[in-house]
Amino acid sequence: MKDIQQRFLREVVLSLVIIVSFFGGCQHDEDGDSEDGELSGRLVIFHAGSLAVPFQDLADEFKLLHPKVKVFIEMAGSRECARKVSDLGKSCDVIALADSKVIANLLMPKYADWYIEFANNEMVLVYSREKMGELTVENVVGKLLQTESMYRADPDLDPCGYRTLMVWQLMERYYKHPGLYKKLWKICPPSQTRPKETDILALFEISQVDCFFIYRSVAQQHHLNYLKLPDDVNLSQPDLKDTYVHAQVEVSGKQPGKTIVRIGEPIVYGLTVPKIAEEANLGREFVRFVLSENGKAIMKKNGQGTLARVFPKGYKDAKELLSQR
Known part of the structure; x- marks a missing residue:
């Protein structure tokens, strides 16, 4: 039992290290910053219908933390959300879907370099x-x-x-x-x-x-x-x-x-910041918030399961993307 607990602890620590390194190299871009250094701008989020309630709560809390940011949400089926980007050329700063493979199948590599699996369901x-x-x-x-x-x-x-x-x-x-x-x-x-x-x-x-x-x-x-x-x-x-x-x-x-x-496979949700994001820095900040303890608590409050271990897909590309200034 002790070995199992130690192994689980190591996996959790590894997940945290990956998330920190995944986002740690990113400095605030010129877009998304106001003169006083606070985040500002227009954050556009496309998300799956099943995320309507938790993502509204997440957006409301994010606005409290960053009053100069205006958040706009569009809800649709996950594949329809992806096709808004790939087929219609619509821009968003975060796309969060009920199946992470939709990002892999419909958006990568042309419209996204990476995605993070962040939630589950049944x-x-x-x-x-x-x-x-x-x-x-x-x-x-x-x-x-x-x-x-x-x-x-x-x-x-x-x-x-x-x-x-x-x-x-x-x-x-x-x-x-x-x-x-x-x-x-x-x-x-x-x-x-x-x-x-x-x-x-x-x-x-x-x-x-x-x-x-x-x-x-x-x-x-x-x-x-x-x-x-x-x-x-x-x-x-x-x-x-x-x-x-x-x-x-x-x-x-x-x-x-x-x-x-x-x-068929276990249900796993995914999110990313698309390549065509107009406010990529705001998108990354929102992703950080979703993955934070506060963000996870909001998800859980709304009956949405979260993953104990989070690993980015396309990690090397994501690290390079998030380091851009």
Whole structure:
């Protein structure tokens, strides 16, 4: 036990050293500084729908710390956020997404050199007790096959969309129910999708939707009734990654008409400062804040899991980028 504790301690210390070195060489750029040395300017953040509540709180706290900074937030599905940058050429200073691989697949290397995995989550099933009764892990399959109105996020725009399809595939395997995926697809076809998972909340609140799969953090933030799914299904556990790979979903790729295959894996969020950021220094300062103890506390308060160990991806490029003045 002592060896395990010492090893964990070393990993935590290593994470802190990496974060410090990752950001430590960065001095304030001319952009983002006022004459008195305080941060100032216009900070633009694109973020995933599931980050709406914690990132609003993070932005509010950041503005209290830096009163001369104006923060502007745009929310969309993670893949849609990325395509605002890659396809539409829109500029932002921070982009935070519900799947770190979206940055790797759609933004790197042209629009981003690096990204940081900073948070986690799990898939749950939100449902109406009035319409579906009480759901349990044992009766959920039968109840889903009887539902009249199930919606899901668009897998080409939002990771929650393809993660929903992955959950269906994993449920088929877990419950040993051949054909379950196809049956659920018929119940919830593409015509019953919305651009992002949070768009379905409004339909659920007016009783137009019986159930939908969404992140636990969002369900908790909105005080929704939900069923916790088995770990073999909910995409939350790093030690079950060999189970999750049995789920695969094809989604649109970088180029029009091209597709890529997303393979099931534990849910990990990522963020970066894009190359086209107009206020890159402000973006880096906000990333520092998100990774700080204060930032993590805000995330946890909103039911959003954070990672104990944080490692930048594309670290060498990031170090060089953050050293620019």
